[in-house]
Amino acid sequence: MKPTRPLIEAVGLSISFGPKHARTRVVDDVSFRINEGEAYGLIGESGCGKSTILRALSGLNGDYDGALTLADKELPKTRSKDFFRRVQMVFQDPYGSLHPRKIVEKVLAEPLAIHGIDRASERITETLDAVGLGPSFRYRYPHELSGGQRQRVAIARALITDPEILLLDEPTSALDVSVQAEILNLLRRLRIERNLTYLMVSHDLAVIAHICERAGMMYKGKIIEELTSHQIRQSQAGQDYTREFLQATIEAVARRDEAVA
Amino acid sequence: MDKPLIDVKDLRIRFHGAQRSHDAVRGVSFTIGREKVGIVGESGSGKSLTGRSLLKLTPKGAKISATHMRFKDIDLLSASEREMRKIRGNHISMILQDPKYSLNPLMRIGNQIVEAYRLHHKTRPAEAKEKALAMLEAVQIRDPDRVFKLFPHEVSGGMGQRIMIAMMLIPEPDLIIADEPTSALDVTVRRQVLTILDELVTRRGTGLMFISHDLNLVASFCDRVLVMYAGRIMEDLPASELHNARHPYTQSLLESLPRLDVAVENLTVPVRDPSWLDGPVYRNGELA
Numbered sequence: 001m002k003p004t005r006p007l008i009e010a011v012g013l014s015i016s017f018g019p020k021h022a023r024t025r026v027v028d029d030v031s032f033r034i035n036e037g038e039a040y041g042l043i044g045e046s047g048c049g050k051s052t053i054l055r056a057l058s059g060l061n062g063d064y065d066g067a068l069t070l071a072d073k074e075l076p077k078t079r080s081k082d083f084f085r086r087v088q089m090v091f092q093d094p095y096g097s098l099h100p101r102k103i104v105e106k107v108l109a110e111p112l113a114i115h116g117i118d119r120a121s122e123r124i125t126e127t128l129d130a131v132g133l134g135p136s137f138r139y140r141y142p143h144e145l146s147g148g149q150r151q152r153v154a155i156a157r158a159l160i161t162d163p164e165i166l167l168l169d170e171p172t173s174a175l176d177v178s179v180q181a182e183i184l185n186l187l188r189r190l191r192i193e194r195n196l197t198y199l200m201v202s203h204d205l206a207v208i209a210h211i212c213e214r215a216g217m218m219y220k221g222k223i224i225e226e227l228t229s230h231q232i233r234q235s236q237a238g239q240d241y242t243r244e245f246l247q248a249t250i251e252a253v254a255r256r257d258e259a260v261a
Numbered sequence: 262m263d264k265p266l267i268d269v270k271d272l273r274i275r276f277h278g279a280q281r282s283h284d285a286v287r288g289v290s291f292t293i294g295r296e297k298v299g300i301v302g303e304s305g306s307g308k309s310l311t312g313r314s315l316l317k318l319t320p321k322g323a324k325i326s327a328t329h330m331r332f333k334d335i336d337l338l339s340a341s342e343r344e345m346r347k348i349r350g351n352h353i354s355m356i357l358q359d360p361k362y363s364l365n366p367l368m369r370i371g372n373q374i375v376e377a378y379r380l381h382h383k384t385r386p387a388e389a390k391e392k393a394l395a396m397l398e399a400v401q402i403r404d405p406d407r408v409f410k411l412f413p414h415e416v417s418g419g420m421g422q423r424i425m426i427a428m429m430l431i432p433e434p435d436l437i438i439a440d441e442p443t444s445a446l447d448v449t450v451r452r453q454v455l456t457i458l459d460e461l462v463t464r465r466g467t468g469l470m471f472i473s474h475d476l477n478l479v480a481s482f483c484d485r486v487l488v489m490y491a492g493r494i495m496e497d498l499p500a501s502e503l504h505n506a507r508h509p510y511t512q513s514l515l516e517s518l519p520r521l522d523v524a525v526e527n528l529t530v531p532v533r534d535p536s537w538l539d540g541p542v543y544r545n546g547e548l549a
Contacts, residue, residue: 045447046418147304176303176474181517181528188527203448210519210528233521248452249521 005072006033007197008057008165012066015052026052028221029066036164039191039198041208044218045245050201054167057199058089070165085115088158092170094150098142104128104153105138111161123160130193131156131186148179155186159194168200172207184210205249209233217242265292266436266468267315270328274310274492277322285310285323287492293436297462297469299479299500301514302489308472311489312438315470316353317345333435351381354429356439360421364413371397371409374428381432396427400457419450423457430461436468443478455482476503476514488514496543507543509534 015027027049034040042050055061057068059079068075075083091097098107105124112120128137131152142150151171158166171187172180188211191198202208208215209229216223217239225239237243274286286307291298302308313319315330315337330337332348340348349355357363365373374393375386384392390409397405400423413421422442429437442458443451459482462469473479479486480503488496488511496508506512513531534540542549 045449177476177514178303178517178531181519181530184519185527185530206519206521209521209524229524233524245449248449 005036006069007036007038007071008034008199009069009072010053010057010066011069013053013056013068014065015049015056015061015063016065026221027056027064030218030221030223031066032216032223032226034197034199036197037191037195038214039200039212041212041215042199042201042218042223043203043205043208043215043245045203048218049221050218051169054089054169054199054201058087058167059083081115085111085161086163087165087167088161088163089167089169090151090154090158090171093174094147094154095142095174097154098150098157100142103139103141104133104145104156107153107157108160111157115161117161127156127160130159130190132182146179147175148182151175151179151183152186155183155190159190162194163196165197165199168198168202170202171200173202173204180207187211205232205246217245264333265294266333267291267293267470268329268331269315270330272311272314272325272327272330274307274314274319275324275326276320277324285492286314289489289492289494291487291494291497293468293470295466295468296485297459297471297483299471299473299483299486300489301473301476301479301486303474306489307492308489309440312355312440312470312472315436315438316349316355317342318349318355350377350429350434351432352434353436353438354432354434356422356425356429356437356442358441359445360413360418360425361445363425364421366413368412369409370411370413370416370424374424374431377428378431392431393427396431397424399430399461400424400427401453402427417450419446419454422446422450422454426454426458426461430465430467433465434467436470437462438470438472440472441474442471444473444475451478476518491538493538494542495537497549498543498545502546505546507546508537510537 010030010032013027013030014025016023016025018024030053042053044050056064062077108124108127109120112123117123124138125135128135133149133152145153172183175183184207190196198211200208200211209232213229215227215232217225217227219241225237225242227237235246237246270290272286272289273284276283276285289311300308300311310319314325317337319325327338332353371393374396375389378389378392394405394409397408402408402420402423408416416424443454446454471479471483480500483500486498486500486503487494488508490510496506496511498506506515513529516529517531519528
């Protein structure tokens with residue numbers, strides 16, 4: 001899995017909200033590139049614009065300035081159908097992101113029908129298997145599943161179109177620590193097996209450092225610094241704000257060092 | 262610490278269903294003095310129910326039973342609803358998870374705090390207002406005069422939570438039950454809120470029951486930790502000793518956390534042993 005070419009690139013991305021006279025710039029001239037097979041994280045406090053970037057990239061919000069490219073081609077504001085097959089998103093809250101009246105099979109069959117992919121039944125079995133859910137989960141409703149199982153279904157739903165890129169919006173922050181470990185392991189394994197590229201948003205540094213190779217530190221709509229996971233672990237930060245942010249989390253973690261040692 | 266504030270022995274909370282009953286809390290015993298006690302556990306382990314049962318704020322279907330459940334000298338089990346109303350807020354108050362849903366959206370922040378104070382202390386409005394302003398300042402809100410007049414939707418989450426803390430502390434309770442007070446907050450804000458809570462609780466000698474699923478947080482913030490699993494307390498130990506946890510469940514929870522200092526290929530996923538349901542429990546590193 002060698003990084004070869006930038007698969008996703010953002011150039012001078014700016015996003016504003018609000019009416020003309022009171023427009024707030026939520027994302028301000030952000031540029032980053034993510035290589036094929038790489039996992040890139042966005043960290044920052046709430047309201048710094050990290051999820052907004054994800055929504056713009058995923059095509060949920062077409063109102064942005066600057067350019068987003070996928071495999072060296074600039075993405076049109078209205079994304080093509082093929083784009084939605086190649087780029088899939090996993091949301092934060094598995095309790096809200098699955099249709100409560102649809103059984104797992106139907107949730108998984110829908111993207112297949114939309115994209116006209118064949119062998120639906122087999123694919124569903126395969127994908128459920130890949131996320132570690134047995135065939136018995138196929139005919140269940142979301143309310144019959146635990147939080148971790150739901151998030152697995154949400155990941156399966158994203159994987160079933162065989163995408164290249166997964167956009168992960170705080171995929172474990174609504175889950176218990178023990179379940180978080182399961183999901184993080186799953187994400188790591190899937191990335192290697194399927195050569196996926198991840199863009200992950202989280203405020204938990206340990207999670208980002210575990211999954212991603214590189215991360216952008218966001219503050220007030222800007223990426224103020226890029227760090228490797230090694231730098232996060234060593235808390236080597238160039239900017240004062242980053243240092244403060246790392247400190248705020250690291251102290252809690254410092255206890256953990258001795259905790260497991 | 263001579264006499265504990267809260268003394269609970271063999272607390273059980275049962276939900277009666279049509280076909281079968283479910284025990285959400287099964288024989289929990291603990292005491293809380295003027296200290297910070299953290300209760301950790303996964304969702305569904307009964308930690309919130311245990312906290313709420315102290316105020317008798319459990320859902321209607323829940324049946325509470327215990328050998329005894331005392332707050333100071335008051336027997337909470339036999340206390341009438343009228344007596345409970347005196348205890349709630351005045352002696353035991355509760356900080357909830359999300360300030361967005363627990364503040365009255367139609368009432369100015371200042372008035373809510375004044376109301377909380379005057380319900381328990383007979384004072385003139387002016388005096389209560391002064392007290393409320395002082396309290397806002399104590400939770401480090403800059404410009405309390407301005408914030409006093411704001412509505413809850415006009416303040417940020419971190420500020421909202423600080424206002425909640427102010428409101429819960431102003432009647433000067435003996436015990437505060439904080440149910441995931443910082444889960445809805447950002448890492449940076451969380452720290453601030455905790456520091457304030459810590460300072461106020463320590464200064465006033467208030468007891469604190471801190472319910473959370475975040476092991477790190479509890480380890481660094483509390484004096485003592487109770488680890489709950491499936492309605493039972495698996496382990497009761499000083500927070501500083503958490504790394505020496507004896508119970509396999511506590512150990513596996515600690516191991517399942519991604520760590521910043523060491524990179525690992527795969528995280529350990531806790532394996533649950535059915536024998537824990539009725540198995541041994543540990544107190545201060547020893548079999549209890």
